[in-house]
Every structure is written in structure tokens, then in C-alpha cells.
Amino acid sequence: MRQSKLFSKTERTPPKDEAARNAELLVRGGFIYKNSAGIYSYLPLGLRVIRNLSAIIREEMDAVGGQEVLMSALHDKKYLTASGRWDVDVVYKATAGGEREPHFNLSWTHEEIMSEVAARYVSSYQDLPFAAYQIQTKFRHEPRAKSGLIRGREFLMKDLYSFHATEEDLRAYYAKVGDAYRRIFERCGLHAIYTLAAGGDFTAGNTHEFQVIAPIGEDTIFVCGSCEYAENEEVSKLAEGDSCPTKCGGVIRREKAVEVGNIFPLGTKYAEAFNLKFTDRDSSQKFVVMGSYGIGVSRLMGVIVEMFNDEAGIRWPAAAAPFRAHLLALGGGAGDEAARKHADAVYEYLQRSGIEVLYDDRDASAGQKFADADLIGIPWRIVASPKLGDGAVEVKARDTKEAKTVSLKELIVEIKEHSKV
């Protein structure tokens, strides 16, 4: 894409109303627009990142047999009353046309809706197990919405729900989804720690979170420096310096961490609320056993930016980056038609080679182009200039200091070799 056509623009000065580094950089880079506290719109560059993350998540959800759906955002009071979750502080309620009493809440999670749908289709053990997921907008009235994309009032979430005949089957699937989550975070360049956590609003028993150690994190975890066994402070009796309870010989550290995913064994709580039963092999009627599994997709984007940035801007991991390469046309000012043609030719060559490229064809100074490239943070920066000689460009990875001059052919090999996701 030609940067001169991109309607968003980079900004030199940090926004005054953003405390979090992820929001600062994403706003300055033109990835997102802040509509209100905790409420953002995704501009073209930002939506490309969301798409990339969503594609990874979809692949891994499909691989564990998840069937994609898209559930409604307006949830009728009757569903929330059935589960006893109509009056929850963080939930928005919707009214219209002079109604005095709200009839709907806004989706903050979908256990109720999904249980209701499942009750329509499940009647026999032969209908189980199955799992359905969506990537959909959630709403939560967060009292503090100061962490950019990490704690939004409106945010994108992938939520998966699984339905089983037995607790054992749920446990086996739960472990499988845990593995899928590990792969997702790894592909996004994040090291996420599997952490024992409290039941929260969803279930009485223990659950698990995937935590990324980061200063912006609002959670505190106790984690073994050796085997990475971890517990959330909320449920932990560990203390810093303790020996690891797995007896691996490691020592427990206390860390700030941000949750990027969570998995909940729900048992039969929602099945009971929605009369979600099946006839088992022995003709007995049983409640379906459920699990639910979440990843905040927009939060994931925020965490990636928190983990991958330097003083000059973002350093996107390849899998998340809005483009694979950022081509800068230098010496191509209004008076230099030859330089512009030269850069145009490189742009077309890259596109033909299957490289998604943002092409900085703007009439701007070299200094501004370099600064913007660092801010936007695309993994490969390519400089096209007639001075480099025929068929040659300068290439620099965002996370290295030194640039080198290579032929176009070498460039393609280099990019493809180093961008495998």
C-alpha cells in the first residue's frame, strides 16, 4: 500500500491522555483512534494487526475442532436472569425508545447465549463433544481504563465454549486447548506462563491463566525460576524465595504479569441454568459438562506492543506486523522523477514477489521517513534510492542497528527466510 494514500498519519508528540506505552505508540503510529477512555477504533494499520492475530487464533481453534460462530451482542434479560448474572457491575445495559427498564445487556461473555443454543441441538451423547468459538466485540464498564488496549471498555475477544458428556472428556479437551493457547502466544512472539488462578465469576473450582511477565501487568504471580510452575497471588500461598512446590529445585519469584488468556472448567453450572441435558448410553439424563476459554484479541495487540518497543517506536514480531516490509523512497522529492520511478519499480517487484509492503512514497524528508518507519515498527525497512546502484536496495531489520546493501533477489530470500511464522 502507498503510504501517501493512507488516511491515518503518524504523530510526533505523545497524546496527552494516554498513560500506557502501548496506547501512546499505537495512537502515534496511526494504528488506533481513541474515541473515549477504554474505547478505540482500529484504523487501517491497526486492523491489519488484528486480522493477523485473528488468523493465528482461528487456525489454532480450528485445529482443536472449534466451529466458528458469531453470537449476538444484545443479550435478553431472560438469559441473564437464568444464570443469576443480570445485575453485574461491569455490565452495560441497553435501553431504547423511552423504555424505563432495560431489556438487554451488552455482551461481556457468552456462556448464557451459547448454553441456550446448545440446548436446542444437544439431546444425545452422540451430539457430544463439540466446541464453538467466535471473535466478537465485548463490553465491560471498567472503572479504570488507563492501560490502552490492555483494559478496554469495548474490546475484541475470542471466546470458545466446549460441551462434553463427562468431566474426564472436558479435562482432556481443556489440556488440548491449553496447548493450542501456548502455540498461539508463541506464534505472536509472547512467552506466556500457564498459571493457576481463582474461579472468578465463572466457576467455583480453579482455573488457569496465561500470564506474560510485564511491568504494566495488574496481576501478581509467583513463578518458579526453573520449571515456570506459577500461581496467581489471588490463590497462592507461595512467597518469594520459596522452593518450587513441584520439587524441581527452582526458586519462586514474584512478578507483575498481564493475563493474555484464560481457561475455565465450568462444570454443569450453565447446563443446569439452561436445562442443557443429554441422554447417555444407559438412557439416563445427564447435564452437559462445559468449559470456556478466552483470549482478548485487542489486549493481545496491546501486550505485544508493550513487550516489543524501544525509544523510537514499535518492533512488531513478524506474525503480528501490519506489513512485512516498509519500503522508503529516498531522493524522490517533487523534483526527482528518476528516483520516484526507481522506487516504484522496487515496490512492484516486492509485490510481485508476494511481500506485503507499505511503500513510503510521500514527499517527505529522509529523516521523517526513517523516524516514521521506526515508529510504525514493520520488521524490515528497505531503502530504495538510485544512489545504491541498479537493482540494489538497503535493508535493515527493525531490531538490528546495521543496514546492508543487497540485490533485490537477495532481499526476497532474506525476508522470506527470516519471516517464517
Place this chain on the structure above:
Amino acid sequence: MRQSKLFSKTERTPPKDEAARNAELLVRGGFIYKNSAGIYSYLPLGLRVIRNLSAIIREEMDAVGGQEVLMSALHDKKYLTASGRWDVDVVYKATAGGEREPHFNLSWTHEEIMSEVAARYVSSYQDLPFAAYQIQTKFRHEPRAKSGLIRGREFLMKDLYSFHATEEDLRAYYAKVGDAYRRIFERCGLHAIYTLAAGGDFTAGNTHEFQVIAPIGEDTIFVCGSCEYAENEEVSKLAEGDSCPTKCGGVIRREKAVEVGNIFPLGTKYAEAFNLKFTDRDSSQKFVVMGSYGIGVSRLMGVIVEMFNDEAGIRWPAAAAPFRAHLLALGGGAGDEAARKHADAVYEYLQRSGIEVLYDDRDASAGQKFADADLIGIPWRIVASPKLGDGAVEVKARDTKEAKTVSLKELIVEIKEHSKV
């Protein structure tokens, strides 16, 4: 996909609470689930249709230079106050955490949000023109929500907004988007008529709608039987039997029609509300001229079903169909391992040939499988049975009566030949 794994199921009996044919068939086929009046969830088959329609729309929007974004659903009161649209009857308002007064409305259209975003980035004539679009969820408190996906309280919409330095530039782009809309509807198998319409809430001047003649339509249009010049009753002085005002020699008919798209020249209304100005070549400050352009994606799905069905079920046009082919394994009951293996081999062959196929591998009767295939309405029905001989299958198009026996090779050619979109 194996139908035995699909968690949704077909239903013999029409739902009691659906008056519209599209909703009846889509619910019975397991495409959608009705959560409340006018509020539906998309199940795996339904989401596949939405995806196909969205892909067509994206292609055509990208082709007219639209940049995809995703704007927030919660709209701060300050934006709606600026445009004078805070108190609109059909708008839902959101409150949370014991607030007495709502601070947000729920997205029903995005002129305000998009104008605010544009005001951040537009300063010079060089920043114009540009256009941004999204496919996003909209909410409207429709008093009557009885037309299934055609009039939803929660629905998916593609909305495009364009920004111009001059009225002439807007007019040229408006015509270009009109052409893109024609292509979109045509690719979806619909014949949409370009119809002069009232300004509605958006603009004082005239606008245009794309109307599909259908008994379920809530609009009435006067349309020339010859050149298809058309006017919405709301703005028309024509009457049935009149001569066409274009002097083409045709005669005006009166028809019920359903709107599938609309395009609005907005002028400077929102630019004035959001102080969206630019410095022109002559250094003068001017307001940006805007247009907005909508297509209801979920409505489009409903209209397609209204137009393409028979007593047995849906007849999807190829471009919208959830799968390209529906493979039925016959004679493959629990006791017939050979028949099942035979059908499995056909399934794998089709997948290897790049045909997206729903594979009815259920332990069900031939009659039930045929009936479900007609209800779900995938364009090609393929029967695999050892009785047909080695490497042969029976194929029938959904919209023809006669089936024929062909080799697998001929089948692939036939499907690919006739499914070009």
C-alpha cells in the same frame, strides 16, 4: 466438513415465532439462532454465508480505494450531541454500574465517529480524497422486527464514508460507488434497481437506494418496465401506468421492494458539526464534503434467501453458498463399512480438488439426507454409493430436477465450470 460433527442440526417443523420465509428457512437449516425478536446468532453454516458476502463486498470496496477500519460500537454522548442525533428513537443507549444517565449510544451509523477521526488527519487538500469502510455490528430498536434478517435490531452492516475537497469530486466518487454496488449485488445473484430516494435522517437532498423487487419488501417503488428508471414512493410523483419520465417509451409499474443498499451525498453537514476543514490550494479554509454508503450484510443474506427458495428449502447462489458441494454418503449405515469407505474416498478427492464440501456422513436415511440437502440448499448435491460403480457419483444441481451419473473427473470440471463467480 463432516456433517456429523456440525453442532447445528436441521429441523423439520417451521419455528412458531417466525413470520418471514428467510428466517424460517435459515432457522430450520441451522444457519442462524434467534436469541430475541430481530436478534440472531450466526451458527457455522450461517457465518460461512456472511463471510462469503463480506469477501465480495471487501473486494469491491478495496477496488474503489476504500481503506478498511473497525470503529467502536459505543459512541460517547459528546459526538451525538455535536450532530444533534443523541435523542433518536431507534437508538439504544448504554448505562453501567448504577449510572443514572447514559453516556453512550450503541452504533447505529458512524458519520459522527468517522468525521471525528477524519478531523484528526485532514488538514490540507493533499489529504483528500479518501474513503474508509468497515463491516461492523449495528443496533436499532426497530418497533417491528418480524422480517427475519431483513429488519434486525442487531445486524451486520458495511458502511463506507468518503471525504472530498469538492462537491464534484464527491459526485464522481458517488457514481463509482454506485457501480461497485451494482457489481456486489450482481455477484450475489440479485437484481437491484437504482432508485431515487428521500434524504432520510442523513441529508437534505436526494439519495439513492438499491431496491430488489420482492413481496417481503416494506418499500414501494415506481419503476419503468423498460429502462428501469425508479423512484421510491416517498419522493415520487409517478403513478402506475405513467410513461417513463426518461422518455424511453416504457411504462411505470408499482412494486413492493426491499432496500439492499443506499448511498447518501452528505455535503458538509458533519464536517461543520466536527469542524472538519482543510486548507485549499488558494490557502482558504473549507469544509470537507462527505458521502456515506451502506449495505446491510445480514439483510443481504435474508434477501437472497427470500429470492432463492422453493417449497423444499433454500437455493443458494454459488457466491453465497456455505459450501460449494454437499456430498451424501448413501448405503453407508452402521453395518456398511464398504459404503462408508467409498464415500470417505470421494470426500477426500473433492477436498484435494479444492472443492469446499459439506459431507453428510451421518447415520441417517437416504430420504432424510435428500430432504436436508434441499433445505440447506448448497448448489451441487453429490451422491456417493458403491452401487454407482467405481469412481462414479451422482450429481444434481439444486435448481434442476434431474440427477446424472458422472466420473469424479467430470464432476470436478462440471462444478468448477458452473460455479464461477
